[in-house]
Amino acid sequence: MASAEIAPLLSSVQLGPLALRNRVFMSALTRNRSVPTNVPNDVNLEYYQQRAKSAGLIITEGVLITPQGSEWPHAPGLWSKEQVSAWKKITDAVHKEGSFIFAQIWHLGRVSHPDAPEQKLAGVPVYGPSAITxxxxxxxxxPGHPGYVTPTAIDDPTVLLDLFEQAAVNAKEAGFDGVELHGANGYLVHQFLDSTSNLRTDSWGGSIANRAKFGLLALERLIKVFGKDRVGVKLSPGAGYNDVGMPVEETIETFGYFITEADKLGIAYFDVMRYTDMMNPTIDGKKRGVPHDTVAAYGHLTKNAKFFSNAGWSPEEAASAVKDGKVEGVFFGTLWISHPDLAKRLEHGKPLDNPIDFTTLYGKYYASEEAQKKGYVDYPEAQY
Known part of the structure; x- marks a missing residue:
């Protein structure tokens, strides 16, 4: 059985109206398996159902809210009736296993590509807050492995807010228990927050309050659909991924403001990523990220929402942080990839001994269902 050291992580927790059976949450994990048309398939269904047998809460992989030219081909979407129907099969399966599932809704912003089939289908430019590549x-x-392009600065950002709201409507129809706004890793919401990617001089840029406005209004749109206690947001203050990152003082002031204001909205939780080298790329010879202790810097700011964390936690460290009141739950990523029964293993004291196959992490451009399953749904459960 579980050791006393791990026990705090296995305790139940109330998230709004949802009674989560443990604090071993599954993070959003892009896996490139919604082959071939951005519609979740039977292999995706099997993947989520496996993990729903023990996870306290599942956050989907990033779900695109409109066709976008992503670096991640075969990422699922949530803009069509076909996608809603496919996700409904997954949410039903997760609920049958006794777990809960939030859709992480995602707009890439400036890190799309106009030549990608999805962006061509959308019929709009690659948008960002400013025309900065x-x-x-x-x-x-x-062909040619191109990099990022210079985006078109969006004239009226409310057009993009409309997309977030419609995605939430679709998520609710698909049976999701809530939605998580993807505000991390240099994607659209993060691009508005960061002063290196947002050079606007109108009410959407400049001051911290103006840069925070887009993300806060996006949260308000999601609350309008789901209610405040079924909405969360993921943030990565220390990450330099996708070429974001401000000086540390500005970073703490910016994210401190955003978290404080978002908390006033009464949302269910914050998922704040810790600083990791993996999310800190070297660009032009310099590390782009902003190393600092994100739990210490921001955890004390939440008065209403749950404060959860993510990135690089071991189960033992996570349980200790829960016990000490530093976090109220932890999202795990790679451990869930290679251990579909992660929480059950922790509960029964089983080793985490499945090595992860990094060659299949994001997949290739799979032609067969058998190939899609490799490194995705074929990791073994422990013997109980």
Missing amino acids: ARGGKFRFL
């Missing part, structure tokens, strides 16, 4: 990035499925 993100450095880095490779679209390996496009």
Whole structure:
């Protein structure tokens, strides 16, 4: 059985109206398996159902809210009736296993590519808050492996807020228990927050309050659909991924403001990523991220929402942080990839001994269902 050291992580927790059976949450994990048309398939269904048998809460992989030219081909969407129907099968399966599932809704902003099939289908430019190209990035499925392009600065950002709201409507129809706004890792919401990617001089840029406005209004749109106690947001203050990152003082002031204001909205939780080297790329010879202790910097700011964390936690460290009141739950990523029964293993004291196959992490451009399953739904459960 579980050791006393792990026990705090296995305790139940109330998240709004949802009684979560443990604090071993599954983080959003892009896996490139919604082959071939951005519609979740039977292999995706099997993947989520496996993990729902023991997870306290599942956050989906990033779900695109409109066709976008992503670096991640075969990422699922949530803009069509076909997608809603496919997700409904998954949410039903997760609920049958006694777990809960939130859709992480995602707009890429400036890190899309106009030559990607999805962006062509959308019939709109690659949008960002400002016409500033993100450095880095490779679209390996496009000829010549192009990098990022200069985006078109969106004239009226409320057009994009409308997309978030419609995605929430679709998520509710699909049976999701809530939605998580993807505000991390240099994607659209993060691009508005960061002063290096947002150089606007109107009411959407400049001051911290103006840069925070887009994300806060996006949360208000989601609350309008789901209610405040079924909405969360993921943030990565220390990450330099997709060419974001401000000086540390500005970072703490910016994210401190955003968290404080978002908490006033009464949302269910914050998922704040810790700083990791993996999310801190070297660009032009310099590390782009902002190393600092995100739990200490922001955890004390939440008065209403649950404060959860993510990135690089071991179960033992996570349980200790829960016990000490530093966090109220932890999202795990790679451990869930190779251990579909992660929480059950912790409960029964089983080793975490499945090595992860990094060659299949994000997949290739799979032609067969058998190939899609490799490194995705074929990791074994422990013997009980």
